[in-house]
Amino acid sequence: MFRPTTVAARRILKRAAIQSGLEAVSLVSKAGLMPEARGLGAIFTLHHVRPAIRKEFDPAAHLTITPEFLDASITRLKARGYVPVALEELPEYLARQDRPGPAMVFTLDDGYRDNDQFARPVFEKHQVPYTVFIAGGFVDRSHSIWWETAELLLGQIDEFTFDFGDGEETLAMRSLMEKYAAFDRLNNALSCAPQQAIVERLDLQARAAGICPTEIVDREVMNEVELRQLAASPLADLGAHTISHPNLAHLDAGEMTAEIRQSADRVAEITGDAPRTFAYPYGDRCAAEAREYQAAKDLGFKLAVTTNPGTLKAESLQDPFSLRRISLNGYYQKSRYVDALASGIPFKLYGSDQG
Numbered sequence: 001m002f003r004p005t006t007v008a009a010r011r012i013l014k015r016a017a018i019q020s021g022l023e024a025v026s027l028v029s030k031a032g033l034m035p036e037a038r039g040l041g042a043i044f045t046l047h048h049v050r051p052a053i054r055k056e057f058d059p060a061a062h063l064t065i066t067p068e069f070l071d072a073s074i075t076r077l078k079a080r081g082y083v084p085v086a087l088e089e090l091p092e093y094l095a096r097q098d099r100p101g102p103a104m105v106f107t108l109d110d111g112y113r114d115n116d117q118f119a120r121p122v123f124e125k126h127q128v129p130y131t132v133f134i135a136g137g138f139v140d141r142s143h144s145i146w147w148e149t150a151e152l153l154l155g156q157i158d159e160f161t162f163d164f165g166d167g168e169e170t171l172a173m174r175s176l177m178e179k180y181a182a183f184d185r186l187n188n189a190l191s192c193a194p195q196q197a198i199v200e201r202l203d204l205q206a207r208a209a210g211i212c213p214t215e216i217v218d219r220e221v222m223n224e225v226e227l228r229q230l231a232a233s234p235l236a237d238l239g240a241h242t243i244s245h246p247n248l249a250h251l252d253a254g255e256m257t258a259e260i261r262q263s264a265d266r267v268a269e270i271t272g273d274a275p276r277t278f279a280y281p282y283g284d285r286c287a288a289e290a291r292e293y294q295a296a297k298d299l300g301f302k303l304a305v306t307t308n309p310g311t312l313k314a315e316s317l318q319d320p321f322s323l324r325r326i327s328l329n330g331y332y333q334k335s336r337y338v339d340a341l342a343s344g345i346p347f348k349l350y351g352s353d354q355g
Helices: 004-030 067-079 087-095 113-126 146-156 176-191 196-208 213-220 224-231 253-271 290-298 335-342 345-350
Strands: 041-046 103-109 130-134 159-163 168-172 236-240 277-279 303-305
Touching: 004 335, 004 345, 041 087, 041 335, 067 103, 067 113, 067 335, 087 103, 087 236, 087 303, 103 113, 113 130, 113 213, 113 224, 130 224, 130 253, 130 277, 146 176, 146 196, 146 213, 159 196, 168 176, 176 196, 196 213, 224 236, 224 253, 236 253, 253 277, 253 290, 290 303, 335 345
Parallel strands: 041 103, 103 130, 130 236, 236 277, 277 303
Antiparallel strands: 159 168
């Protein structure tokens, strides 16, 4: 039986546990313990970067950080001896015997307009290079962003009748707890399963409620002209991120390859050059493994990044198509938490930095 209170409790407890863990690890790191866990640096994942917005219902708040937090994070990492490195130049940097310090690499997924409005000035202030991964379907407004659609739809309805994959069911949406629980149901349904049918059903319901999913994309994501202007910056680089932002592991081999190849072609149309870097959508073990890594290699990319957590290690040079990243999470916007994450200690303790 679906119990919104149980789902909401899990969400709250998980956040509390993570925050407590980060506080503990920041103390361990400050004391200089487990220095080997830091490895050779870290690749950071960002999505939205924009001023704080107070929302009553904000189920994807973890995907948004403020420019002030980004600024403080870079400042703190620099003070700890981290060196800004462009993602494309990472293999050469890691191969150097005379590295001046661990690498800090910044990547931003999905091409949100706020990346240019609010993140770019911070990167320019600190002279930090960054890579923006773009999905061609978002750029061309031909595909929707399901989590943005779901936020608007669930936020305004009192009842949600939906087929999550096992037949229609009706969920009450009268309380915030119920809305968050429904969003988590959607997320779980999409996490390790074919996505197209579920996203199409969600878009259909949104349109019936007066919400246009592609208008959301048009509002939030940079268009071709904006991306071309961004790519002209000496610090910015555009990477590929598929066309429709699918879970690649749940596509057949032909579809998977086409998503990656066409994405590279779309970036090349914008910049004039074939992209050298690729980010797997979702990027965890449910979305990308050996088949996807090999496809990125075969299609001519120099390297590719996952969302599997961990720091950079010497062996990262041996497997540059499954590079790990650390998410800067909107729920934990304190610079000492960046220290804790970059230390590699959380991943070492929980074994999540292992292949």
